[in-house]
Amino acid sequence: MQTLREKITFVLTALAYLVFHIRTGPTMGSIISGTVEQLLTTAPYCIGFTFVLVAVIRYMHDGKRPAWDRIARIFFTIGILFAFYFSLYEYGDRAEQERKKSEGKPATESRYFQHDNPKLPLYWA
Numbered sequence: 001m002q003t004l005r006e007k008i009t010f011v012l013t014a015l016a017y018l019v020f021h022i023r024t025g026p027t028m029g030s031i032i033s034g035t036v037e038q039l040l041t042t043a044p045y046c047i048g049f050t051f052v053l054v055a056v057i058r059y060m061h062d063g064k065r066p067a068w069d070r071i072a073r074i075f076f077t078i079g080i081l082f083a084f085y086f087s088l089y090e091y092g093d094r095a096e097q098e099r100k101k102s103e104g105k106p107a108t109e110s111r112y113f114q115h116d117n118p119k120l121p122l123y124w125a
Contacts, residue, residue: 001067010072013073014072016076017076017079017080017083020083020087021035021079021083022038023037023087023090038083038087042082042086043079045078050074050075050078054066054071054074
């Protein structure tokens, strides 16, 4: 990291890593605890994949290890990918829980199309 551009992109990558790990909640305490939990959940995966990728890079470059900032960028990039994947999983699970909660409630008019013939079954659009 010698130029200003490299320093700025390194900081932006680190910030993107943190932004992708932020979890939402009703209170600030739940946001912080959810974010820390997410960071601790993805950390082993990120460390493992970074280790393997650095080993492959070392093999390709005859044992020469990449600079520490390059290794950190690899870690942040892998962390962003895992955080994105886990957030999709969590938000999907949250939507599924909401769907199960509202399963017993009657459907509204906007959720189905009423046919002219009342004997025909209703079909979901």
